[in-house]
Amino acid sequence: MxxxxxxxxxxxxxxxxxxxxxxxxxxxxxxxxxxxxxxxxxxxxxxxxxxxxxxxxxxxxxxxxxxxxxxxxxxxxxxxxxxxxxxxxxxxxxxxxxxxxxxxxxxxxxxxxxxxxxxxxxxxxxxxxxxxxxxxxxxxxxxxxxxxxxxxxxxxxxxxxxxxxxxxxxxxxxxxxxxxxxxxxxxxxxxxxxxxxxxxxxxxxxxxxxxxxxxxxxxxxxxxxxxxxxxxxxxxxxxxxxxxxxxxxxxxxxxxxxxKKDEAGTAAMTEDEKKEILDSHFGKFGLDQRRLPYGLSDVxxxxxxxxxxxxxxxxxxxxxxxxxxxxxxxxxxxxxxxxxxxxxxxxxxxxxxxxxxxxxxxxxxxxxxxxxxxxxxxxxxxxxxxxxxDVDCLQQGLKEAEEVKTMVNTRCKEQFLSGLISINDWRAQIKESRFEEPLFDKTLFEMSDEEREIVKQVISLNTKSEVENGRENQKPTVQNEGK
Incomplete structure (x- = not known):
């Protein structure tokens, strides 16, 4: 062959x-x-x-x-x-x-x-x-x-x-x-x-x-x-x-x-036929514009x-x-x-x-x-x-962190007003630095009247209802509903 x-x-x-x-x-x-x-x-x-x-x-x-x-x-x-x-x-x-x-x-x-x-x-x-x-x-x-x-x-x-x-x-x-x-x-x-x-x-x-x-x-x-x-x-x-x-x-x-076949079976190509095929392939056929993409052979x-x-x-x-x-x-x-x-x-x-x-x-x-x-x-x-x-994929996480901090802050305020924690305890839970004054290590019921007045500069200690303070909640008028 x-x-x-x-x-x-x-x-x-x-x-x-x-x-x-x-x-x-x-x-x-x-x-x-x-x-x-x-x-x-x-x-x-x-x-x-x-x-x-x-x-x-x-x-x-x-x-x-x-x-x-x-x-x-x-x-x-x-x-x-x-x-x-x-x-x-x-x-x-x-x-x-x-x-x-x-x-x-x-x-x-x-x-x-x-x-x-x-x-x-x-x-x-x-x-x-x-x-x-x-x-x-x-x-x-x-x-x-x-x-x-x-x-x-x-x-x-x-x-x-x-x-x-x-x-x-x-x-x-x-x-x-x-x-x-x-x-x-x-x-x-x-x-x-x-x-x-x-x-x-x-x-x-x-x-x-x-x-x-x-x-x-x-x-x-x-x-x-x-x-x-x-x-x-x-x-x-x-x-x-x-x-x-x-x-x-x-x-x-x-x-x-x-x-190719003859009486004895498959016939091998001669050297001249091989040379002719190779010369034809490299000389006439190829992929550029002047050559054909296919070849023709007599064998x-x-x-x-x-x-x-x-x-x-x-x-x-x-x-x-x-x-x-x-x-x-x-x-x-x-x-x-x-x-x-x-x-x-x-x-x-x-x-x-x-x-x-x-x-x-x-x-x-x-x-x-x-x-x-x-x-x-x-x-x-x-x-x-x-x-x-400023990383986009972290913005949602920052929003969630702020919401958590707000919830912790609200809970700490309620605990302070109930006399359970001090202001420094409160600040520690929201990851803020503590105040050096001993006053802020006291709970609300441990403070004197004078100390409570000082604390009012930090937070509002108004425990009265809005009605007693002259700010009674009223139902919205028709034109304000939904606003």
Missing amino acids: GYTILKQDTIPACAGLKMASEPQTISTPKEGVKDSGYIDRCDVHELFVSPLVCGHNYMELFRSVPEVFFPIDYIASRISGSGFQLKKVKDDSVVWENKRMNQILTKPNCLMSWNEMIYSHFVYKLCTGNAFFRAAMGETFKDQPKWKWCDNFWELPADFVNVEPNRSVNSPIFGIASEDDIIRCYRLNYGYVSTMEIPSYQIWHDRDGSPEYMSINGFLKSKSRLAAHLKPISNLIAVYEARNVIYVKRGGLGFLVSN PLSFVRTNLTISELQPFEETLTDAIQIAGAYGIPSVLVPRKDQATFSNQATAEKAVYTSTIIPMAKKFCKQLTAFLGLEEGGYYLDCDFS
């Missing part, structure tokens, strides 16, 4: 790449350069050739794989887009005219805005498991509040930072020790040669999990959440690569089989297809399953994962609200609390907070 192969020759999908079977070269520092835990890196092409070789390079996964990018960007963009505010510890009021903090919350360094830096912080934290926030300041101001004495704040590239332990001190890591006893410095690696040693007092190391104590290159660093999902990530990369080969390169489409032929189509491989189900697993690692429910049938879900607003209340807001609040301590704001009576009041 004679046959010839039809193949659509186009530009290879991964031109210039090494084959997956070829040995992968792991980068090592140059001779004479101190090995400070430099993280081996690979580009996106190597990533798609052998994903597990580059599995530790989470930032490249974030930049290259949409299903990894989505949940990290979803959280980081929403936190960075919230309104960060400076507030007073005493009464939780917003401070608008603090020039030092206004400058930090606008442009913390010469290259980045505050929102850009916060976005970078959470991308590094969620992607690599670690984020390094630096206050670049001199040794002279080491013990001073950073928000007063530092003008340059940076988010370091976490995939290039290592924590270098202090090996010159015998103090145990789990014993009585200061930070300087454990950490000699934070080392920022620019590449094979350039490095920067940053003292520990300038760095706030924000981890996304528990620290590693016994790791050499990952000392005190946290593992990425993606570490537990390398198999789904590898599946994704394999699916994308397979789809790309089918769409772009396609490979062998099938065989043209001779149907009886049949076609046997050998390749698989996109629908037969069913890669989209595999992609969605892997994407849901990765999004779930960051607290993003499956209904929010981008898909073609997204419009069929009616509970997306509820799911988005749940992500805000269970993931985004707690993460942002924790960030503000830790950054407040790092900057030393508490010494000045301030703290950082974030505002999500």
